[in-house]
Amino acid sequence: MSTTPVIGVLALQGDVREHLVALAAADAVARPVRRPEELAEVDGLVVPGGESTTISKLAVLFGMMEPLRARVRAGLPVYGTCAGMIMLADKILDPRSGQETIGGIDMIVRRNAFGRQNESFEAKVDVLGIEGDAVEGLFIRAPWVESVGAGAEVLAEHDGHIVAVRQGTALATSFHPELTGDHRVHGLFVDMVRENRTAAH
Amino acid sequence: MSSALSHPVQSTDTPATGTARVKRGMAEQLKGGVIMDVVTPEQAKIAEDAGAVAVMALERVPADIRKDGGVARMSDPDMIEGIIEAVSIPVMAKSRIGHFVEAQVLQSLGVDYIDESEVLTPADEVNHADKFAFTTPFVCGATNLGEALRRIAEGAAMIRSKGEAGTGNVVEAVRHLRQIKNEIARLRGYDNNELYAAAKELRAPYEIVKEVAELGKLPVVLFSAGGVATPADAALMRQLGAEGVFVGSGIFKSGDPAKRAAAIVKATTFYDDPKIIADASRNLGEAMVGINCDTLPEAERYANRGW
Numbered sequence: 001m002s003t004t005p006v007i008g009v010l011a012l013q014g015d016v017r018e019h020l021v022a023l024a025a026a027d028a029v030a031r032p033v034r035r036p037e038e039l040a041e042v043d044g045l046v047v048p049g050g051e052s053t054t055i056s057k058l059a060v061l062f063g064m065m066e067p068l069r070a071r072v073r074a075g076l077p078v079y080g081t082c083a084g085m086i087m088l089a090d091k092i093l094d095p096r097s098g099q100e101t102i103g104g105i106d107m108i109v110r111r112n113a114f115g116r117q118n119e120s121f122e123a124k125v126d127v128l129g130i131e132g133d134a135v136e137g138l139f140i141r142a143p144w145v146e147s148v149g150a151g152a153e154v155l156a157e158h159d160g161h162i163v164a165v166r167q168g169t170a171l172a173t174s175f176h177p178e179l180t181g182d183h184r185v186h187g188l189f190v191d192m193v194r195e196n197r198t199a200a201h
Numbered sequence: 202m203s204s205a206l207s208h209p210v211q212s213t214d215t216p217a218t219g220t221a222r223v224k225r226g227m228a229e230q231l232k233g234g235v236i237m238d239v240v241t242p243e244q245a246k247i248a249e250d251a252g253a254v255a256v257m258a259l260e261r262v263p264a265d266i267r268k269d270g271g272v273a274r275m276s277d278p279d280m281i282e283g284i285i286e287a288v289s290i291p292v293m294a295k296s297r298i299g300h301f302v303e304a305q306v307l308q309s310l311g312v313d314y315i316d317e318s319e320v321l322t323p324a325d326e327v328n329h330a331d332k333f334a335f336t337t338p339f340v341c342g343a344t345n346l347g348e349a350l351r352r353i354a355e356g357a358a359m360i361r362s363k364g365e366a367g368t369g370n371v372v373e374a375v376r377h378l379r380q381i382k383n384e385i386a387r388l389r390g391y392d393n394n395e396l397y398a399a400a401k402e403l404r405a406p407y408e409i410v411k412e413v414a415e416l417g418k419l420p421v422v423l424f425s426a427g428g429v430a431t432p433a434d435a436a437l438m439r440q441l442g443a444e445g446v447f448v449g450s451g452i453f454k455s456g457d458p459a460k461r462a463a464a465i466v467k468a469t470t471f472y473d474d475p476k477i478i479a480d481a482s483r484n485l486g487e488a489m490v491g492i493n494c495d496t497l498p499e500a501e502r503y504a505n506r507g508w
Contacts, residue, residue, distance in 0.1 A: 012233070017232070058252060062470075096249070117291065121220075123215070138222055
C-alpha cells in the first residue's frame with residue numbers, strides 16, 4: 001500500500017485543529033469526523049484533548065458511541081490525548097455519573113489526576129519508540145493511568161505515574177504533543193496506521 | 202493488572218507550571234464548547250450534565266446585575282468553592298477589571314480560569330491586571346483587535362468578544378466578533394512596512410501585531426460572549442469564526458434551563474448543520490425576554506468598560 005493513510009480526528013469538541021495540523025505534518029491525510037458515515041471512511045482515528053465528559057455525552061447523543069466501539073473492536077488504529085486517553089480506557093476510576101468510554105486499552109485511568117489548572121505543567125518525557133530527544137509533555141488538568149492489563153505496554157512515566165500506553169493498534173498519552181509543534185508522536189501513530197493497513201491487505 | 206514498567210522510562214527535569222503554553226493550551230481544550238454562567242452548585246450540575254465544557258461561577262447572572270444595579274464584585278469564596286466541589290469540569294470566576302487582589306483570591310481558591318470582566322464594576326479606570334504575575338490563566342473581553350492584543354500583551358491566555366452581557370441580544374456579539382475578524386483580515390494584507398503604523402494605530406506591541414499578521418488569527422483561543430440566548434445564536438457565532446461560546450443569562454433566565462443548555466451545546470458542535478440546529482431549537486420553552494441594545498443608555502453598556 002503506497003497511498004497516504006486517511007486519519008480522522010473526532011471533532012465533537014476539543015483541540016481538533018491542532019491534531020489535524022500535526023497529522024498533516026506527519027504525512028497523513030487528516031479530516032474531522034463527527035458522523036458515523038465519516039468514521040467509516042478513515043484508516044485511523046485521533047480522539048483529541050477536550051473535556052472528556054462533554055465528548056462522551058456528545059458521542060452518545062449523536063449516535064457515535066456504538067460505531068466508535070465497533071470500529072475500535074474491529075482493530076481501527078486509535079490515538080487519544082488527555083481526554084482522548086480517558087475515552088480509550090476500558091475503565092475510569094472516578095467517572096461522572098453516566099460517563100461512558102469507547103474503550104480499547106486495558107487500563108484504569110484517573111481523571112484530572114495531576115490536579116487542576118494551577119497544577120498543570122510542562123516537562124520532558126522519554127517515550128519508548130520515539131527516537132532522539134525527550135518529548136515536551138504538556139500536562140493540562142491531565143489524567144494518569146493507575147494500572148494496565150497484561151496486553152498493554154507502558155511507553156512512558158512521569159513522577160512515577162504512567163502517562164503513555166500502547167495496546168496493539170491503540171495509543172494513548174496523558175499529554176498533548178499536538179500543542180508543541182513536535183510531531184514525532186503523531187509520526188509514530190501514522191506508522192501504526194500504515195502497518196495496520198499493510199497487515200490488512 | 203500491573204503498574205510496573207518493564208523498561209524504566211522516567212522523565213528527568215523539573216516540571217514548569219503557569220507557562221504560556223500551559224495557560225493557552227488549557228483554552229485550546231475548551232474549543233468547540235459552551236461555557237455557562239452558573240450561580241449555584243445545582244446550576245453547575247445542570248450545566249455539566251448538559252455538556253458544558255466549563256462553568257463560570259458568579260453571584261448574579263448579568264441580567265440580574267443590570268436589574269439590581271449597584272457595584273458588582275467578585276463572588277463569595279464559599280459559593281465558588283461550592284461550585285468547584287459540585288462538578289469535575291473546569292470552573293472559571295470573574296474579577297473586576299484591574300482588581301488584581303480579587304484575582305489573587307480567585308487563584309488561591311483554585312479556579313481554573315479568571316475572567317477579568319467588564320460585567321463587574323471596574324476597579325481601575327486605567328490599568329488592567331498584570332496577568333503574567335499569575336499561575337492561573339486569564340480570559341479577557343475585547344470589542345476590537347487592538348483591545349484583544351493589549352490584553353494578550355498583559356498576559357491574557359484567551360480572548361472573548363464582549364458582546365453586551367445580560368441583554369439576550371446577539372447584535373453586539375456579532376459586531377465585536379466581525380470587528381476583530383475584519384481587522385485581522387486587514388492585517389494579513391499589510392506588508393512589513395505597514396505593520397509598524399498598524400501597531401501604533403492598534404495601540405498594541407509590534408511583535409504581537411506581526412504574529413497575528415502571520416498567523417491570520419489571534420495567538421490565543423477566541424470565544425464569543427454577551428447576548429447568546431438560542432441554539433441558532435450560538436451556531437451563528439461559530440459560523441462567524443468564534444471557536445466556542447460563553448452563555449450567561451441566556452440559559453438560567455429561560456423557561457427550561459436544562460433543555461436549553463443541552464440544545465445550545467448541540468448547536469455549537471454542529472454549528473454548520475441547519476437540520477441539527479432546527480431539531481435543537483424545538484420546544485425549548487421561553488427564551489429570556491431580552492433588551493434592545495439601541496435603547497440601552499451609554500452608561501449601561503458594559504462593553505465600554507476596559508481600555
